Amino acid sequence: MSSDKIIQVTDADFDEKVLKSDLPVLVDFWAAWCGPCRAIAPVIDQLAQEYDGKVIIAKMNVDENPATPGRFGIRAIPTLILFKDGKVVEQITGAVGKTVIENALSKVSK
Amino acid sequence: MIYDVIIIGAGPAGLAAAIYAGRAQVNGFVLEKMSPGGQVLITDFVENYPGFFEGISGFELVEKFTEHAKKFGMAIENGEVGSIEPVGENLNIHLTDGKTITTKTVIVATGATHKKLGVKGEQELTGRGVSYCATCDGPFFRDQVVAVVGGGDSAVQEAIFMTKFAKKVYLIHRRDELRAIKILQERAFSNDKIEFIWNSTVEEIIGKDQVEGIKLLNKVSGEISTLKVDGVFIFIGIEPTTQFIRGLVDTDERGFIKTDEWMRSSRQGIYAAGDCRKKPLLQIVTAVAEGATAAFAVEHDLE
Structure with missing residues (x-):
């Protein structure tokens, strides 16, 4: 039931959709078994609506896509990584409130 | 608009309070900063909640609680509380997004969060092992x-x-x-x-x-x-999520809110239930009981 503003990314299209994106991209690394991932899902949905056109909000299922989490040393979910111009701007681990994510997003969107 | 009750936190205590308050037709809603669940969401298996003798996942149990609360008319709204300010007989709840909600009573059911070791490397390597x-x-x-x-x-x-x-x-x-x-x-x-x-x-x-x-x-x-x-x-224990209310109600030295047996805190109109409350047993079954008691106390005290 995630927002239609959210894009799904995979190991195959991660470079194309995230690293080469013109807009900053927030990637939510998640899995179905992870309770806190479900807990932050509604917040991610709201942010996708609110930052539409400013920041792309993406999700990656770490079960189906093991390579990318490995590349970024992810060993905990949920992990949110904010990318701009192909570089990591901020990494947030664990379920956090909306304001923590908004603070990160404010660094890349005006 | 002045509500009768605002329940802060949609874990077992808050959702049980919502079921009882909703059924008693007390006017209010539940505020949750994430989605319903609380710490139960990180438990893979609950095997001591009465009736579920085969065990149930934390997620499934909380899903049932949530549906139950909604069935009795209690909405669960997304919002994070920054502070609570007493104004006359009422309480103003200031949210971190700038909104303010006015209510006659508040049930604090914000639960607790894991404690950190506080050693070198812990912060830096969180999420990296x-x-x-x-x-x-x-x-x-x-x-x-x-x-x-x-x-x-x-x-x-x-x-x-x-x-x-x-x-x-x-x-x-x-x-x-x-x-x-x-x-x-x-x-x-x-x-x-x-x-x-x-x-x-x-x-x-x-x-x-x-x-x-x-x-x-x-x-x-x-x-x-x-x-x-x-x-x-x-897994070295927990600390209560009560920073936003310290100074307003009596807590113990670790921040757990002290209440009477009706779940009333030291300040009129503010109640506490679940893991944020000072008590001997922190379990789903006690959180639920306290949520119910707090809702009953609210209904009783409003009359």
């Missing part, structure tokens, strides 16, 4: 070696859970015996993958980009040693 949630992060440690820190129910239960993935689990405890209940102790002692390291504390978590090991202090011998591990799972 340091974890507070075995059910979330366990699968990243398949065939690896992990340390679980703590000696209570959570530590022992999660150590057992981690043996599904890890090839070796060290359970590190600062005393020479576990605090966990007997049934969990017996399961842990009979598990070949778990090795116990007694009388020891973690002094440092070592690693550059990923956890590589931990520095241990043996409290009896004074000996310092290094243990090579790929992950560190920390």
Whole structure:
């Protein structure tokens, strides 16, 4: 039931959709078994609506896509990584409130 | 608009309060900063909630609570409380997004969150081998070696859970015996993958980009040693989520809210239920009972 503003990314299209994106991209690394991932899902949905056109909000299922989490040393979910111009701007681990994510997003969107 | 009650937090205590308040047709809603659940969401298996003798996942149980609260007309709204300000007979709840809600009463059911060790490397390596949630992060440690820190129910239960993935689990405890209940102790002692390291504390978590090991202090011998591990799972207890209300109501030195048997705090109109409240047993079953009691008290005191 995630927002239609959210894009799904995979190991195959991660470079194309995230690293080469013109807009900053927030990637939510998640899995179905992870309770806190479900807990932050509604917040991610709201942010996708609110930052539409400013920041792309993406999700990656770490079960189906093991390579990318490995590349970024992810060993905990949920992990949110904010990318701009192909570089990591901020990494947030664990379920956090909306304001923590908004603070990160404010660094890349005006 | 002045509400009768606002319930802060949609864990078991808040949702039970919502069921009782909703059924009593008290006007209000539940505020939650994430989605309903609370700490229960990180529990893979609940086997001591009455009626669910075969066990139920934390997620499923909380889903049932949520549906139940909604059935009796209580909405669950997304919002994070910044502060509460008493204004005359009422309370103004200031949200972090700038909105204000005015209500006659508040049930604080904000629960608690995991405590940190407070050692070097912990913050830096969180999400890079340091974890507070075995059910979330366990699968990243398949065939690896992990340390679980703590000696209570959570530590022992999660150590057992981690043996599904890890090839070796060290359970590190600062005393020479576990605090966990007997049934969990017996399961842990009979598990070949778990090795116990007694009388020891973690002094440092070592690693550059990923956890590589931990520095241990043996409290009896004074000996310092290094243990090579790929992950560190920390379950050393909890602290209440009550920062936003300290100074407004009486708490103990750790921040747990003191109440009477009606769940009334020291300030009129503010009630507390669940893990944020000072009490001897922090369980789903007690949280639910306190939520119900708090809602009953609200209804009684409003009349």
